[in-house]
Amino acid sequence: MIIVVDKAECVGCEECLRVCPRKIIFMKNEKAEIVQRTCDKCERCIPACPVKAIKTVSILLNESKI
Numbered sequence: 001m002i003i004v005v006d007k008a009e010c011v012g013c014e015e016c017l018r019v020c021p022r023k024i025i026f027m028k029n030e031k032a033e034i035v036q037r038t039c040d041k042c043e044r045c046i047p048a049c050p051v052k053a054i055k056t057v058s059i060l061l062n063e064s065k066i
């Protein structure tokens with residue numbers, strides 16, 4: 001499982017940047033982006049997003065390669 005930002009829904013409020021304990025969310029073209037390699041999957045950013053743009057995604061790939 002990974003945590004991703006749906007860029008179509010992100011409104012660039014930067015609320016998720018504030019709550020991430022690892023500070024691994026950054027802004028790119030006014031949309032939030034999560035550094036997958038260092039994300040703890042603590043899910044704190046998910047309820048922090050006012051437009052529910054942050055989601056968990058199940059993946060079949062080998063997660064160690066992300």
Ligand code: SF4
Binds near residue numbers: 022038042044045046
């Ligand atoms: S799941 Fe946790 S570590 Fe990962 S981006 Fe969200 S708040 Fe940061």
Ligand code: SF4
Binds near residue numbers: 005011051054
């Ligand atoms: S909290 Fe949601 S809308 Fe705000 S920057 Fe993060 S992903 Fe985008």
